[in-house]
Amino acid sequence: MVRTNVEIEALLQEYADLIAITGGDAFKARAYEKAAHAIGGYPADVSHLDAAGLREIPGVGRSIAEKVIEYFRTGNVTVVEETRAQIPEGVRQLITIPTLGPKKAMALYEDLHISSVGALADAIKAEKLRDLKGFGEKTEENILHGIALMQQAGERILLSTAMEPAEDIVTELSRITGCENCAYAGSLRRMKETIGDIDILVAAERSASFMDALAELSSTAEVIAHGRKKTSIRTTKGLQVDLRVVRPDSWGAGLQYFTGSKAHNIRTRTIAVHLGLKLSEYGLFETDGGKRVASQSEGEVYDRLGLPWIPPTLREDRGEIEAGLRGELPDVVTAQDIRGDLHTHTDLTDGLAPLEEMVAAAAERGYAYYAITDHAPNLYMQRMTDEKILAQRAHVRSLDGRRRRMRLLHGTELNIGPDGEVDWPGEFLQGFDICVASVHSHFHLSREAMTRRIVRACENPHINVIGHPTTRLIGKRQGIDADLDEVFAACARTGTALEINAQPDRLDLGDEDILRARSHGAKFAIDTDAHSIPQLAYLRYGIGMAQRGWLTPEEVINTWPLRRLRRFLRKDRAD
Incomplete structure (x- = not known):
């Protein structure tokens, strides 16, 4: 994803949060949030656009475009700075806690004068929140859980957040005369879901020019240490980068x-x-x-x-x-093995790009097949209807006729309800090529109820893939409490694949769960859950998780030829 777009996305998302904190118009806050997502998912660098070009991005109106232009021109947005000044620093710190929204953060500050994470934890232990309107014992538990998640994350960052600067630095250092090899190493090379710092290794006879170059990069904010064998810097985004230079023969x-x-x-x-x-x-x-x-x-x-x-x-x-x-090391799945993506979205629901553009981008990736799986009606905010999904199916079929090299599958992402029910009845689901089913709500059911809920979905003859199976959001939300071994066994028994969702803040299933599921004989689908064209590139992170889970191509259904995949998707239903 383009770095400038990420910066603008963060700025607009912050302004949306600030509007909510100050009790501003909820529709205005939602508009800025939608614009933030749209710019973050825009495939080209928005810094090259003028105001008119920005307004062509869905969700970006005149006022928002003007603020973006102001940021490009001055590095700040006046109204954002003014709104920040209205809100105590402590409140802005509180809203970084997962599970604590901006309105509750402001209430805590105004009613109890709480302005730090430590003071909030102390107030919860003293049971001071329970008498506040909108709070209670369950709220206290959720906030404490959010504090624990934040502390657990510590200084670690998402794999994807580390990857882009690491690759940029490798590119820059590789251009220097005398560089014989350059690569990132450490946990980033091992594709761990979170990264502590970035390790870069160079092979060269002399180290000085590389050490100096790292220290002088435009992204370097601080030089922590500068030596002959190792230099450490901190980037403008707060990431630590450690560079080591070895002789080429080492x-x-x-x-x-x-x-x-x-x-x-x-x-x-x-x-x-x-x-x-x-x-x-x-x-x-x-x-x-x-x-x-x-x-x-x-x-x-x-x-x-x-x-x-x-x-x-x-x-x-x-x-x-x-x-x-x-001699039994697995030949793990690679990007070259993947024949298609089985979970993606368009602007019919919460995606950012039209169907034709998503399909064209997928075709450019060389896929043999590609599935469109927009949300079903029980995710009410997406306003899906039978008529809309059937119209999309007709559109998909017409495009499929024109793209013989890449076949299109029309699917949907269903919602697994509290009792394991899904959005549409079986006779309607039979018309889809593929059905992904995911948990999107009711995260706090009992362990027994949650397990029964997902197993029942696996047993539905029309459900092919369990999407983001644990629902975790790394550093923000722990996975659901379910007997995963029972779920994995049910997937193996019913011929339902488990998704490895490649969204960087999900990476769900994670590597340890993949290893467990693999032992039950389950099959897997590595999907991007892409909501925009740039997110199709997230596949690499899902592949990293799959490799860490020791998966081979045989165990991943979207490495299979289309004919074999279609047989799997039928789940032994009569033709």
Whole structure:
């Protein structure tokens, strides 16, 4: 996603929150929120647009376009600055707590003079919130849970937030004369769902020019340390970047070492010791005499240890060493294996782009098939009707006739109700090529009721995929309380795939749940849940999760040829 667009999205979303905090017009706040999402999902850099061009973006009117132009011109928006000044800093801190909305944050400040997260936690422990209008014991529990989520997230950032600056830095450093190799390493290379800091590795004979270049990047706000072997900076977005330079003949050993994980590296060093060797970031050496026996490539290092090259996404000491020694390491799914995306949205519901544009963008990605799955009517805010979805189906069929190289599937994302019911009856659902079913509400049912709810959805002969199965939002909302092993077993038994939702704030299922579900024999779909054209590129994050869950192409239904996929989607129903 274009960085400028992300900045404008954040600015407009903040203004929407500020309007809500100050008791402004709810419709105005919603308008700015919609415009924020529209600009964030716009495929081109909005900084190249004038006011007229901005107004062509759905949801961006004259007033909003003028504010965006003002931001490009001055770096600020006057009305946003003025509104910020009306709200105490403490209130702005409170609304960063997941589960606490702007109106409640303002009420806490006005009625109890609470202006910090610590003071709020103390007030809850003293049961001071219960007498406030709109608060109660359950509200206190939810807020405490939100505080815990925020503290748990700490300084870690989403995988996607780290990826763009990391790739930009690699591109910049790779241009410098003398660079023989450059890559990001660490938890980012292992595709963990959140990242502490960004590790960059360069192979070059001399380090000074690379260390200086990092310190002088326009995105560098602070130089934390500047040395010959390592330089650390903090970016203008608050991300720490650590750069290390190794000699070209140590590249493989250095990349293996700085990729980690720590637990994986302990295991590889232990193997080295048993072989009479010593492994470090400089190479693999004989203990007696110090002769270097491997270092130039990761494959060379692993081979000398008696192991195949292990994909970075597997390097977590979760059995990959043992599997490698037995010759049983999986050939994990890659981007080249994916034949299509099975969960996407258009502007018929909450997507940002029309059907034709989403289809064209998917075709450019080289897919063999592509599914449109707009929301069903029980998600009331989307205002779906039978007539609208049938009209879309006719449109999809007409486009499918023109695109023989990429077949189109018409589907829907259903809502799993509290009892496992979905939006449409079976005879209506039979007309769809694919049905994704997801939990969008009633997150706090009992464990037994939640489990029964999802299992019942799996048993529906028309439901093919359980979307974002745990409903988690990383750092904002924990997953639902359900017996996931029972759910995974039901998916395997009924031929219902589990989604690996590639939205960066979901990545749902996560890697540990994928490993559990895999043990039950379940199948999976790696989907983007794209609501705009740029979000189709989120597929890479879903693939990262799938790899961390040890999935092979055979276990992922959207790697299969269309004919085989269609057989799976029928769930053994009569033709």
